[in-house]
Amino acid sequence: MKYLTNVVTLELIPERCTGCGRCLEVCPREVFGKNGKTVRIVDRDLCIECGACMMNCSFNAIRVNAGVGCAAAIINGLIKGGEPECGCGGNDASDASCC
Amino acid sequence: MSSPGECCENVELIDLRFVDTTAGRVPVVPADWSRRDRLGRLKCRLFNSYRMSYTVEPGIYALGSPDGRSPVLVTANYKLSFDLLRRELTGFDAWIVVLDTRGINVWCAAGKGTFGTDELIRRICSTHLSEIVEHRRIILPQLGAPGVRAHKVREQTEFSVSYGPVYARDLPAYLDSGCIATAKMRRTQFGFKERLELTPMEIFPALKGFLIFLAAVFVVFGLQPEGILFRSAWGSGLPIAVLGLAALLTGTLLTPLLLPWIPFRSFALKGFLLGELATALLTFPAGTEAVRSIYLIAFSLVFFPAAGSYLALQFTGSTSFTGISGVKKELKIALPLYIAAAAASLILLILYKLQEWGIL
Numbered sequence: 001m002k003y004l005t006n007v008v009t010l011e012l013i014p015e016r017c018t019g020c021g022r023c024l025e026v027c028p029r030e031v032f033g034k035n036g037k038t039v040r041i042v043d044r045d046l047c048i049e050c051g052a053c054m055m056n057c058s059f060n061a062i063r064v065n066a067g068v069g070c071a072a073a074i075i076n077g078l079i080k081g082g083e084p085e086c087g088c089g090g091n092d093a094s095d096a097s098c099c
Numbered sequence: 100m101s102s103p104g105e106c107c108e109n110v111e112l113i114d115l116r117f118v119d120t121t122a123g124r125v126p127v128v129p130a131d132w133s134r135r136d137r138l139g140r141l142k143c144r145l146f147n148s149y150r151m152s153y154t155v156e157p158g159i160y161a162l163g164s165p166d167g168r169s170p171v172l173v174t175a176n177y178k179l180s181f182d183l184l185r186r187e188l189t190g191f192d193a194w195i196v197v198l199d200t201r202g203i204n205v206w207c208a209a210g211k212g213t214f215g216t217d218e219l220i221r222r223i224c225s226t227h228l229s230e231i232v233e234h235r236r237i238i239l240p241q242l243g244a245p246g247v248r249a250h251k252v253r254e255q256t257e258f259s260v261s262y263g264p265v266y267a268r269d270l271p272a273y274l275d276s277g278c279i280a281t282a283k284m285r286r287t288q289f290g291f292k293e294r295l296e297l298t299p300m301e302i303f304p305a306l307k308g309f310l311i312f313l314a315a316v317f318v319v320f321g322l323q324p325e326g327i328l329f330r331s332a333w334g335s336g337l338p339i340a341v342l343g344l345a346a347l348l349t350g351t352l353l354t355p356l357l358l359p360w361i362p363f364r365s366f367a368l369k370g371f372l373l374g375e376l377a378t379a380l381l382t383f384p385a386g387t388e389a390v391r392s393i394y395l396i397a398f399s400l401v402f403f404p405a406a407g408s409y410l411a412l413q414f415t416g417s418t419s420f421t422g423i424s425g426v427k428k429e430l431k432i433a434l435p436l437y438i439a440a441a442a443a444s445l446i447l448l449i450l451y452k453l454q455e456w457g458i459l
Contacts, residue, residue, distance in 0.1 A: 001289060001418075004364050004425040025262050025280075026244035028287040029420070049422035050210065052244035066245065067423030068210045070416030071366075074423070074430055084423065 008047045009065040014038060016061035023053035023062060118161045122227035127161045130189040136182050143179050145299055153178045157199040159226040163192035167233040170274060172263070173219065174240065175200040175208050187267040191274060194231065198222050209246030216248045223256045238263045238278065241285060287419040294355045297417045301351035305410055312343050319448060324456060335455075338381075339399070345381055346403040349373040350410025355417070366421075367433040370411020374404035394451035398444050405440035408433065 010031065019037040032053070033042040051066025067084055077084035117124040143150040157176045162185055171194045174184045181197060198218050200208035208214035223229070223237070239247060241262045249260035264273050264284035273280055316339050321332030354361065354370045361369040378399050412429060415421040453459040 001359055001420050002364065003421045004428060007424040007428050008422060009424055022249070025285070026241060028241060028265055028285065030282070030286060046420075047422060048420055049424060050245040052209075052241075055247065056244055056249050058248075058250035065424065068207075068416070069418070069421035069423050069426045071412045071426050071430060072416050074426055075434075078430075 002045055003048070003069070005045045008044050008049060009063075010041065010044055010047045010049065010053075011063045012039065012041050013061045013063070014040075016059045018059055018061075020059075022056050022058070026052040026056050028052070118164070120231045122230040125159050125161045125194075125231070128185055128195070130162060130185050130191075132182060132186055140179055140182065144296060145303070147300070147304065150179075151202060154202040155181045155197055157197045157222065159228065159231070160195045160197065162188055162195055163190075165192040165194050167231070169193050169232065170278075171196060171228065171232060171237045172239075172270075173198060173222075173237055173243070175203060175205045175214055175243075177202050177204045177208075180204050183267045184270075187270050191271070194228075196222055196226060196228065196237070205240050206242040206245075209243045212246050214243050215246040216251050219247060219252055220255050223252075223258055228258070229256075235259060236261055236278075240267070241265045241280070242287075289419045291356065294358060297414075298352050298355050300417065301355065301410070301414055302347070305347050305351050309343060309347055313340055316340050316343070319452070322452070339395075342378055342381055342399055342403050343406075345377045346374050346407040347410065349377045350407040351414075353377075354407070354411040355414050358414075358418075365429050366415050367408045367412045367429050371404045371408035373411070374407025375400065377407070378403040392451050392454055394447050394454060398447035398451060401440050401447065402444040405437055405444075409437055 012032075017038045019034070019039055021034070021039065023039055024032050024034070028050070029046045029048055031041060031043060031047045032039050034040075047064070048069055049064050049066050051064055054062045054064050054066060070084070073084040116127045118127050139153060143153055155176050155178050169192045172184060172188070173196045174180050176197045176199055181195070184195060198208075198214055199222075200213045200218075203211070203213065205214055219239075228237075229235070235258050237252075237258045238261050239249075242265055244262055247260065249262075253259050261278050262280070263270060263278070264280050265287055266284070269280070269284045273284060316336045317332045318327060320334075320336035320339065321327040321329060323331055350370050350373075353373055354366070357373070358369070361373060363369055363372065382396060382399055412426075412433060415426050415429075450459065
């Protein structure tokens with residue numbers, strides 16, 4: 001299943017990519033593919049912006065505005081005026097409704 | 100290191116043994132589940148409060164009879180994550196390192212950073228893992244990757260991180276193949292069964308809101324110039340209460356279950372469409388007698404689909420294919436519309452009451 005198109009913030013900087021393939025290993029959505037010695041984005045719309053590839057790229061070749069795709073978390077963030085926060089874990093676990 | 104006294108209150112302690120290592124005693128956990136483990140899983144699916152406190156003590160555990168060459172698998176201290184892992188490892192000898200994720204599963208904890216680089220490094224040190232095993236490899240669940248910088252872990256602990264499969268059920272094949280994950284093992288799945296399993300978490304919190312809705316229906320439809328009349332509340336309120344329940348079920352049960360087959364990619368639109376369908380189907384053929392007022396029909400066709408849409412949008416938090424940019428975009432458009440729908444509903448309801456009282 002695919003979510004909305006043309007919204008994903010994922011970027012790959014080809015000059016920095018060494019083709020180590022770590023991003024292919026951690027991506028749960030098969031967004032990346034091998035392009036000879038380097039990596040390319042096969043289908044950007046599949047990306048769920050979890051940030052696994054960016055976190056594990058030791059060459060800083062990937063940029064993405066990572067976060068949780070959870071409406072409750074984003075509404076919570078809007079109300080409290082901070083970052084999206086789904087309420088599970090942390091200090092206010094009482095009204096947790098996700099995960 | 101977990102000492103006997105502080106070990107995991109939820110894990111069956113009856114047969115708990117300990118294995119002696121150069122770094123001290125390590126508790127041995129069985130691979131198979133007890134009745135209590137199975138009941139615990141069911142309760143986690145049904146009750147938010149139970150799930151939030153279903154934990155195991157962070158630390159290191161032995162599964163089977165591991166030695167210095169046995170694999171090390173890392174997981175979260177949400178007990179269901181721990182249970183699924185040990186069950187899938189039946190017949191294997193392995194070490195399990197449990198991180199303190201405050202009782203949250205691997206994927207959500209990785210998103211929050213509690214299943215993260217710092218905690219992993221701390222736990223490798225505090226369990227004296229380098230004294231327990233001869234090798235320098237740890238296996239993390241792939242869905243832990245959003246929280247972990249594998250290269251930092253290696254720099255600071257000498258342990259190299261291998262990301263295992265997404266699902267614990269693929270671990271035996273992964274371990275048997277010398278830690279090679281196939282493309283299929285790396286993909287998340289979100290089939291009918293997975294979606295069904297997650298719906299109680301949508302339905303039960305929504306039912307709390309439904310009770311408030313019922314109270315409001317009783318007051319609004321019972322309210323007459325001579326006071327709140329039960330007869331009036333029952334007669335006019337019941338069809339509205341039924342429509343409310345239908346909206347709740349379209350948003351929290353039908354939309355998640357029928358997700359791939361409902362048109363549109365937006366969850367808000369999917370929920371709106373099903374909500375509108377359910378409301379129209381219940382209002383026109385069966386309820387024409389009960390719902391006579393044009394204002395009340397208009398109210399129903401505005402309010403309930405909007406409610407179904409809002410509830411369906413909440414399911415974005417349970418799926419494995421929605422991202423933050425998409426959900427933000429949906430909310431940016433949908434939130435003002437929900438507010439407008441609420442305002443329009445209120446006006447239509449007032450018009451209905453005025454008509455009922457013969458003022459309009």
